[in-house]
Amino acid sequence: MSRIEFGNPGLLHLVGGTPLAWIPADDGRTGFHAKIESAGIGGMKARAAMALLTGAAARGELVPGATVVESTSGTMGIGLALAARALGHPVILVVDDELERDMRALFTALGVRLDVVENQHPEGGWQQARLDRLADILAATPGAYWPDQYNNPDNASGYAGMAREIIEQIDRVDVLVATVGSGGHCAGLTRVLRRQWPGLRVIGVDSVGSRIFGQPARQRHMRGLGSSILPRNVRYPDYDEVHWVGPAEAVASCRAVAARTTLAGGWSTGAAALVAGWAARREPGARVLTVFPDGPHRYLRTIYDDEWCTTRGLLTPGVTRPVEIAHPDGVEVDGWARCRVVRDPAGARVPV
Template sequence: MRRLATPAQAGLLHLIGGTPMAWIPAGDAGVGYRAKLESAGIGGMKARAAISLLSGAVARGELAPGAPVVESTSGTLGMGLALAARALGHPVVLVVDDELEPDMRALFTAYGVRLEVVERPHAVGGWQRARLDRLTEVLAATPGAYWPDQYDNPDNAAGYAAMAQEIIDQVETVDVLVATVGSGGHCAGLTRVLRQRWPGLRVIGVDSVGSRIFGQPARHRVMRGLGSSILPRNVVYSDYDEVHWVGPVEAVASCRAVAARSCVAGGWSTGAAALVAGWAARREPGAHVVTVFPDGPHRYLRTIYDDEWCVARGLLGVAATDPVEIAAPDAVEVEGWARCGVVRDPAGAGAPV
């Protein structure tokens, strides 16, 4: 049964989306790409997914009035869920890990979100698996709770249809879409709509070094918000023409370079997207390249933009200026920026898609 939002709730929902597109220079005069600045919408990019996840559950009768919403997050989806759940009248419990920044913890507390903090990573699945294990316990102890399951819920991708339409309205054409990949939702949602408008659209996926998504082995990742130690089923492998893996040294350098060049800044996903979008724009100067900057810089002022923090982790080294080419996703374990033109589902039969 559908529940209508009150005027106050509708006002909150109205703040999601409608973000601008910015030109980001990436080399010589006239060379660059366009970036959707999701930090200009309240809740960041994943607020779009959050409202879709909860609205879909309400429409199907899976989310009862006033029932708690419980989800695992490294931070960004949590912000979106806090907003969406408040608008729809639900309390939120977020399962986070011990590496969540103090500023984010304080903000969640201010928003009235209950945090369940995992203190140790899983031996194999890292923080992500440990959070999901705790989530199972929280669900069992919370009668009536609803888990959106951002990793395996088609409502995630559906939440980005409006963003795709905004892009269509903001640019004349798109030749290349560069999309960071975590849960897989925003790339799947954008590609589905944008390829209806531009069938020849090429899609470049951007993953993190140490992520399993595209066939590399999982290991500890400094970067948050992209990559995964599990295989999210929202990832549509057939959407991608190639994949890049980006390391934290490259992401830090990219974040800082974009900020210095354009006064537009963001976090790990923004730096990774900017690195690959700039490479694509320089490689094909006439191509119209578009990417998405998922959030702004404020969460990262004590990490990415803090010299002391970066030096302590060896993140101010020499960053690669071009990716290493590998023949297959599992041909070699990559340590930094790498690229592969073969994309396949690691859980499938192994044939390229």
């Protein structure tokens, strides 16, 4: 038997328990709190991966030793590699041709099999192309289990522990700024935190070129933020407003936060910090909280590489406030924008 068949459940006890840090805003007078998920094993999505697999096992959907197959742009894959190894399951990750070289090397070191999609779907981009390939793999792999991170409610339940940690670490939160990809971490945090603080306001942070809140899908530089499909784990009524952030703004924010604090991170961290800093400046007395999902190592050849950024026109001066739009589908945004009407593109508009 290979070592992976035995598993190592003790690894699961290492997930979570991350610190909460004070992040000074760029005005030097205000700031916000951030949950530093890079300090936890497997990053933020290890929490979701653990919930997805243990929940499926408890229901009998994931049988001992079965192969776990999932689509990922990278970060969920790290979490699944950890959770699956702990529980004794091999993993196949469906990734795309834009997955960074360093991430491919890491997955190889972790003993994960990669299936690489080389062409985007004409409408659903890389995500739909990966999902199409995933369906083929499931059909050819008897007993395989697909966690379906985009639509499985276990994703959100995995963040209840993070919410409880936050409640123990801070006496009040007025504003939660949450980046949105699969929708899991915002749904999970909001569910618990609003029971503790009923007046909590939630600001969603999406990517320019993402479909999630009603904008048209476009090719995106940023990975792990936004979506070309509509994940049903996104709970639209939870949000009080939504912001879209572009890659140049995220790069500027990442680098600025790193310079001020040495807490560097990726696209989601930069976008979250940009909007959280704005919220803190706009309402100085409010306690603003966000989550920094991962650290900088995956992004050293992109966000923190001058040549890569210059080639793509991403080293531009950072903006200090978003453009306001009346409705999410009223105009296509190409940079930081804000809307106080939250719309589910698959259903009715939800006034806020």
